[in-house]
Amino acid sequence: MKSNNKNVNIKLRRHGQTYDEFEVPFEEGMNILSALQYIYENLDRTIAYPVCLCRMGKCGACIMQVNGKSQLGCAVRLAADKLYVIETIGNKEVIKDLITK
Amino acid sequence: MKNYNHLITDVLVIGSGGAGMRAAISAHDDGANVMILSKGRLGVSGSTVTACADVSVDSNSITKLLGFNGDIEDSKEQFAADTIKSGWGLNHKELVDVFADQAPRRVKELIDWGAKVENFAISPGHTYRRAIIIKGNNFAHTLARQIRLRPTIQVLEGVIALDIIVKDRCATGVYAVNIMNGEFTTISAKSIIIATGGAMNVFPVTTAPNDLMGDGMAMAYRAGAKMVDMEFQTFLMGCCSPSSLIGNNYPFVLMCRAGAHLYNREGERFMEKWDPERREKSTRDKIAVASTLEILEGRGGRNGGVWVSVRHIPKNLFEYYTEWYEGKKTGFDEKDFLPDLMQDGIESMPSAHFWNGGIKIDTDCSTGIEGLFAAGECAGGIHGANRLSGNAMSEILVTGNIAGHSAARTAASAQVTTPSKEEEYAYYKKLEDMFCGNGSEDPVVLKKQLQKTAWETIGPVREQKELERAIRICDEVENKIPHLCCHGDRVYNKEWIDAMSLANMCDIIRITAAAAAHRKESRSSHYRKDYNKPNDSMFCNITVEKSNGQLKMSNCSVSTQKVQGVQQI
Ligand SMILES: Cc1cc2nc3c(=O)[nH]c(=O)nc-3n(C[C@H](O)[C@H](O)[C@H](O)COP(=O)(O)OP(=O)(O)OC[C@H]3O[C@@H](n4cnc5c(N)ncnc54)[C@H](O)[C@@H]3O)c2cc1C
Numbered sequence: 001m002k003s004n005n006k007n008v009n010i011k012l013r014r015h016g017q018t019y020d021e022f023e024v025p026f027e028e029g030m031n032i033l034s035a036l037q038y039i040y041e042n043l044d045r046t047i048a049y050p051v052c053l054c055r056m057g058k059c060g061a062c063i064m065q066v067n068g069k070s071q072l073g074c075a076v077r078l079a080a081d082k083l084y085v086i087e088t089i090g091n092k093e094v095i096k097d098l099i100t101k
Numbered sequence: 102m103k104n105y106n107h108l109i110t111d112v113l114v115i116g117s118g119g120a121g122m123r124a125a126i127s128a129h130d131d132g133a134n135v136m137i138l139s140k141g142r143l144g145v146s147g148s149t150v151t152a153c154a155d156v157s158v159d160s161n162s163i164t165k166l167l168g169f170n171g172d173i174e175d176s177k178e179q180f181a182a183d184t185i186k187s188g189w190g191l192n193h194k195e196l197v198d199v200f201a202d203q204a205p206r207r208v209k210e211l212i213d214w215g216a217k218v219e220n221f222a223i224s225p226g227h228t229y230r231r232a233i234i235i236k237g238n239n240f241a242h243t244l245a246r247q248i249r250l251r252p253t254i255q256v257l258e259g260v261i262a263l264d265i266i267v268k269d270r271c272a273t274g275v276y277a278v279n280i281m282n283g284e285f286t287t288i289s290a291k292s293i294i295i296a297t298g299g300a301m302n303v304f305p306v307t308t309a310p311n312d313l314m315g316d317g318m319a320m321a322y323r324a325g326a327k328m329v330d331m332e333f334q335t336f337l338m339g340c341c342s343p344s345s346l347i348g349n350n351y352p353f354v355l356m357c358r359a360g361a362h363l364y365n366r367e368g369e370r371f372m373e374k375w376d377p378e379r380r381e382k383s384t385r386d387k388i389a390v391a392s393t394l395e396i397l398e399g400r401g402g403r404n405g406g407v408w409v410s411v412r413h414i415p416k417n418l419f420e421y422y423t424e425w426y427e428g429k430k431t432g433f434d435e436k437d438f439l440p441d442l443m444q445d446g447i448e449s450m451p452s453a454h455f456w457n458g459g460i461k462i463d464t465d466c467s468t469g470i471e472g473l474f475a476a477g478e479c480a481g482g483i484h485g486a487n488r489l490s491g492n493a494m495s496e497i498l499v500t501g502n503i504a505g506h507s508a509a510r511t512a513a514s515a516q517v518t519t520p521s522k523e524e525e526y527a528y529y530k531k532l533e534d535m536f537c538g539n540g541s542e543d544p545v546v547l548k549k550q551l552q553k554t555a556w557e558t559i560g561p562v563r564e565q566k567e568l569e570r571a572i573r574i575c576d577e578v579e580n581k582i583p584h585l586c587c588h589g590d591r592v593y594n595k596e597w598i599d600a601m602s603l604a605n606m607c608d609i610i611r612i613t614a615a616a617a618a619h620r621k622e623s624r625s626s627h628y629r630k631d632y633n634k635p636n637d638s639m640f641c642n643i644t645v646e647k648s649n650g651q652l653k654m655s656n657c658s659v660s661t662q663k664v665q666g667v668q669q670i
């Protein structure tokens with residue numbers, strides 16, 4: 001269900017420091033994980049987010065800060081033409097991008 | 102030559118789902134030094150945490166041992182008989198007897214450790230009310246708590262086992278990689294338990310978490326162990342759109358619990374042709390085959406699925422049906438991502454859910470390779486051609502416990518053996534070279550090619566020429582592995598992790614395709630377009646092993662023997 005010409009913008013904190021911004025084609029009903037997967041497969045192979053994911057709100061592995069709020073990445077439905085700033089939660093030591101110790 | 106990390110333990114458990122955790126507890130309590138190595142985090146990775154979950158034991162024991170309101174007419178024998186009926190008679194009978202006998206004690210123990218029983222139910226295929234409802238996350242957290250109460254159990258999270266090190270048909274350790282820092286780690290162990298779950302992610306659409314790629318089965322196969330019943334996979338209806346819900350089993354739940362209907366593009370309720378009485382309440386394998394044929398014959402939708410619809414149900418009644426569904430409580434609700442279900446259907450397709458076969462084990466969970474044991478979904482035999490509902494969750498406790506005891510016993514009299522520096526270097530060099538920059542093969546493209554091939558060839562509908570094509574493609578992809586090209590550094594590198602899983606995917610798809618090509622009949626979830634009826638001459642188990650570098654297949658007569666005096670543990 002691709003909706004033509006609409007995007008979502010993902011601003012991802014890299015290595016606990018800078019941010020990279022990605023433009024992802026918008027699709028009705030997509031979540032943060034679908035956007036990250038799109039970025040990984042099509043835009044930047046070096047982004048790091050968990051490899052073990054239940055994708056159904058049960059494992060907690062996708063917990064992240066989305067626009068300043070702690071949320072399960074799989075539970076956040078994205079809206080078209082909106083910016084999502086994504087980073088790790090809390091003060092845990094960042095290993096890479098969304099991965100903490 | 103490089104220095105790698107080296108660790109030593111008595112018992113090494115690979116995987117931290119229910120089977121791995123239960124195994125570690127028993128091995129520890131028998132006095133062994135235990136290490137758990139897990140791709141995902143302890144207690145929250147694998148299928149265990151996602152289960153809905155019915156945990157089956159015979160109903161008589163629900164009354165007499167567990168003290169709840171069961172049905173005393175039931176017996177362990179009847180439970181075993183139902184399990185074998187559901188498995189189309191291909192189950193390893195001795196294992197089933199051990200399972201039916203020990204399951205109540207294992208579940209009682211779990212409840213004594215604090216697992217919360219939510220309810221009881223009668224599940225399809227069971228003669229009595231045997232489903233004890235314990236949510237998967239509660240089940241997993243209860244076991245994780247027991248691990249933490251045993252602080253000498255070492256838990257290594259974010260470490261992927263790559264291969265078993267074998268010397269003279271004896272397992273001596275594993276080659277592994279710590280994905281958190283990209284370092285290679287060789288672990289030497291006196292005995293090893295594989296508890297890595299199923300291989301559902303060789304398919305593009307699965308209900309199971311992303312970590313389950315069949316790594317343990319592929320490693321055991323390469324180590325020389327036999328695989329059994331690998332042609333039997335369970336598929337159930339999952340979403341094929343939107344991207345956030347791919348594989349999510351909500352459509353299946355709606356069919357079971359809310360009486361949802363299934364339509365093809367022509368608006369036909371096609372299950373009427375296949376099972377006029379039960380229709381959408383038919384068995385999972387029939388629904389999977391029927392839906393796949395509808396899709397293949399061009400009566401599917403844009404996203405490759407058929408439609409699951411609840412439009413015929415009044416809105417306020419539908420709200421009641423889904424009340425029990427836990428969604429909102431965890432913050433995740435499928436309905437947030439779906440269109441209004443009172444208007445639209447959910448485009449759905451058969452999604453890989455459960456791996457019925459696996460590493461062939463005996464009643465002590467041994468694999469035929471000295472020092473190598475297997476437990477849980479990666480092991481084959483108990484379920485035969487088709488698992489009975491709720492049997493996975495009780496089975497992982499039973500085989501986990503047995504494997505833990507067996508591995509501790511073996512470790513008590515075994516020596517530690519370490520690989521030579523040369524062997525180790527040669528092994529890790531291939532993985533380091535995936536970054537060397539000379540290669541041009543894209544791991545993500547190859548992974549997707551394998552997943553697409555798996556769906557087209559070893560999915561719910563199979564035929565000879567397609568199965569042969571699967572094997573050819575696996576050979577081709579395998580030849581490309583030395584020419585892979587990964588980007589970036591080794592710290593938590595997803596592309597490299599995908600690259601390292603390709604060899605396992607090739608082995609799993611090839612073994613499955615070979616067994617499925619060999620089974621020239623249709624039986625349970627194994628449906629062949631070119632042999633669409635069961636054939637009595639195929640009433641046997643197919644085993645697959647690697648012998649002198651070649652895939653070797655054998656027909657094994659189905660075991661019928663009752664177990665005499667199995668050790669009570
Ligand atoms: C959505 C869903 C619902 C289900 N509902 C039910 C139900 O209601 N009742 C029922 O009986 N069954 C159910 N099942 C099946 C059941 O959950 C599983 O069969 C069972 O949990 C498997 O347990 P396990 O310990 O063998 O493997 P898993 O729980 O899958 O654990 C495997 C572990 O191995 C790790 N691992 C994998 N590869 C490697 C590697 N290379 N190195 C290190 N670690 C590795 C993983 O990270 C994970 O920790 C369901 C399955 C799914 C997907």
Ligand code: FES
Pocket residue numbers: 053054055056057058059060061062063072073074075
């Ligand atoms: S992926 Fe498991 S909770 Fe989000």
